[in-house]
Amino acid sequence: MTTTTRRGRRPGRPDTRAAILAAARERFASVGFGGTTIRAVAVDAGVDAALVHHYFGSKDDLFVAALALPVDPRAVIGAALAGPVEEAAEKLVRTFLSVWDDPGFQPALLATLRRILEPGGDKLIREGFLPVVLLPVGEQLGIDRPELRMPLVASQVIGLILARYVVRIEPIASLDPDRLVAIYAPTIQRYLTGELP
Amino acid sequence: MTTTTRRGRRPGRPDTRAAILAAARERFASVGFGGTTIRAVAVDAGVDAALVHHYFGSKDDLFVAALALPVDPRAVIGAALAGPVEEAAEKLVRTFLSVWDDPGFQPALLATLRRILEPGGDKLIREGFLPVVLLPVGEQLGIDRPELRMPLVASQVIGLILARYVVRIEPIASLDPDRLVAIYAPTIQRYLTGELP
Numbered sequence: 001m002t003t004t005t006r007r008g009r010r011p012g013r014p015d016t017r018a019a020i021l022a023a024a025r026e027r028f029a030s031v032g033f034g035g036t037t038i039r040a041v042a043v044d045a046g047v048d049a050a051l052v053h054h055y056f057g058s059k060d061d062l063f064v065a066a067l068a069l070p071v072d073p074r075a076v077i078g079a080a081l082a083g084p085v086e087e088a089a090e091k092l093v094r095t096f097l098s099v100w101d102d103p104g105f106q107p108a109l110l111a112t113l114r115r116i117l118e119p120g121g122d123k124l125i126r127e128g129f130l131p132v133v134l135l136p137v138g139e140q141l142g143i144d145r146p147e148l149r150m151p152l153v154a155s156q157v158i159g160l161i162l163a164r165y166v167v168r169i170e171p172i173a174s175l176d177p178d179r180l181v182a183i184y185a186p187t188i189q190r191y192l193t194g195e196l197p
Numbered sequence: 198m199t200t201t202t203r204r205g206r207r208p209g210r211p212d213t214r215a216a217i218l219a220a221a222r223e224r225f226a227s228v229g230f231g232g233t234t235i236r237a238v239a240v241d242a243g244v245d246a247a248l249v250h251h252y253f254g255s256k257d258d259l260f261v262a263a264l265a266l267p268v269d270p271r272a273v274i275g276a277a278l279a280g281p282v283e284e285a286a287e288k289l290v291r292t293f294l295s296v297w298d299d300p301g302f303q304p305a306l307l308a309t310l311r312r313i314l315e316p317g318g319d320k321l322i323r324e325g326f327l328p329v330v331l332l333p334v335g336e337q338l339g340i341d342r343p344e345l346r347m348p349l350v351a352s353q354v355i356g357l358i359l360a361r362y363v364v365r366i367e368p369i370a371s372l373d374p375d376r377l378v379a380i381y382a383p384t385i386q387r388y389l390t391g392e393l394p
Contacts, residue, residue: 117314122364130366151366152380159356167319169327169348182394183349187384197379 019045020052024066029121033063033128063128067112070105073133078140085141089189090181096157097177100165110165130154143192152191160184216242217249221263226318230260230325257329264309264321267302270330275337282338286386287378293354294374297362307362327351340389349388357381 023044027036038059042049056062064072080095081088099105115121116129134154138146160180163172172180190196220241224233235256239246253259261269277292278285296302312318313326331351335343357377360369369377387393 114314114316117311117359117363119311125364126366148368151360151369154366155356155360155369156353156384157356158359159352159354162314162355162359163348163352166314167322169323169351171345172348172352179394186387187353190383197376 016045016047016051017055020047020055020062021066021068024056024062028063028066028124028128032123032126033059033132035127036063038062060132063132067124067129068108069112070108071099074136077133077137081137081141085143085193086189088141089187089192090185092153093157093160093181093184093188094177096161097180100161101177106165113161113166141192145196148196149191152196153188156184156187156191213242213244213248214252217244217252217259218263218265221253221259225260225263225321225325229320229323230256230329232324233260235259260325260329264326265305266309267305268296271333274330274334278334278338282340282390283386285338286384286389287382289350290354290357290378290381290385291374293358294377297358298374303362310358310363338389342393345393346388349393350385353381353384353388 020041024036024041027041027044036059038052039049041062042052045052052062056065064074076095076099077092080091083091100109116124130151134150135146138150143149160172163169164180165173175183217238221233221238224238224241233256235249236246238259239249242249249259253262261271273292273296274289277288280288297306313321327348331347332343335347340346357369360366361372361377362370372380
């Protein structure tokens with residue numbers, strides 16, 4: 001039992017982890033995903049680069065961790081999108097709503113969203129979320145022109161999220177998820193696989 | 198010439214106007230559009246209610262003024278929507294882009310958007326922008342269920358605005374307006390007049 005307690009605590013380590021995350025957030029926000037290196041984050045946090053890899057894995061993983069999301073969007077979206085691409089939009093909207101509607105996740109998701117919308121946060125999306133999370137989903141789906149289609153998808157999903165959870169416009173804020181899926185899936189599906197100019 | 202200078206300056210008045218606007222913004226943000234009265238704003242600003250009416254007209258007008266928008270959205274949207282409802286989406290997207298793309302308007306529009314996205318700003322939209330600006334547009338268009346359709350329109354327009362001007366996701370940030378109109382108008386038109394569940 002004493003051993004378990006010690007293992008659970010790992011004295012000093014939570015601070016190191018937090019210091020690395022804080023340094024990573026600052027770097028990603030100030031110089032973007034592309035300009036951030038694991039080495040620079042390690043220097044800022046006063047630790048060895050190997051320790052950053054040990055805690056967080058790749059730079060992609062560190063970026064997702066720095067977003068402080070309650071779930072790894074790559075895993076959630078990836079699982080939701082297994083299956084025929086013609087059903088992808090419905091699954092995508094349903095998954096987004098189920099994660100965002102979850103009261104255990106929503107506060108952290110809102111906090112992340114607000115940080116992204118603050119000045120400087122745009123780089124997190126442009127140079128991180130888009131290439132690390134969104135474009136790989138498009139490639140996984142095998143759609144053409146994912147670099148055009150996935151941002152279009154994002155532009156409707158973010159609008160839905162703002163309307164339902166941030167601004168809480170009625171009736172979007174309280175509509176049944178099934179109803180929202182039926183309303184928004186055709187839009188998303190057109191952006192994913194429809195004819196586009 | 199001296200007279201002209203005096204007229205232009207109107208000593209004291211710009212401060213009064215600013216004080217009323219500041220009081221109005223605070224009221225609208227803290228107690229919402231519905232909870233705000235011209236009388237309360239006047240008391241907060243230390244002026245007579247008649248002076249608020251004199252400067253700003255109705256509560257609707259005061260609200261639009263408090264948004265500090267470079268253009269009155271009611272006038273712009275109203276003019277854009279004259280004509281058959283089947284062409285409304287195309288005109289709406291084109292008008293939004295032309296106003297937002299204008300470097301003379303964009304900074305003020307972005308500032309307003311950021312204020313709306315801050316905590317408390319949701320009330321400005323929910324209790325002000327929606328009933329004062331958006332729903333009247335739906336009624337002007339003569340569409341059915343404007344109280345459902347206009348929020349759906351807003352959810353895509355706000356997503357497009359965030360993607361193009363705030364987060365500046367490529368290719369949305371630099372796509373030709375004509376291309377964006379062709380991409381987004383079918384979505385907006387479906388929300389305005391299409392079959393909805």
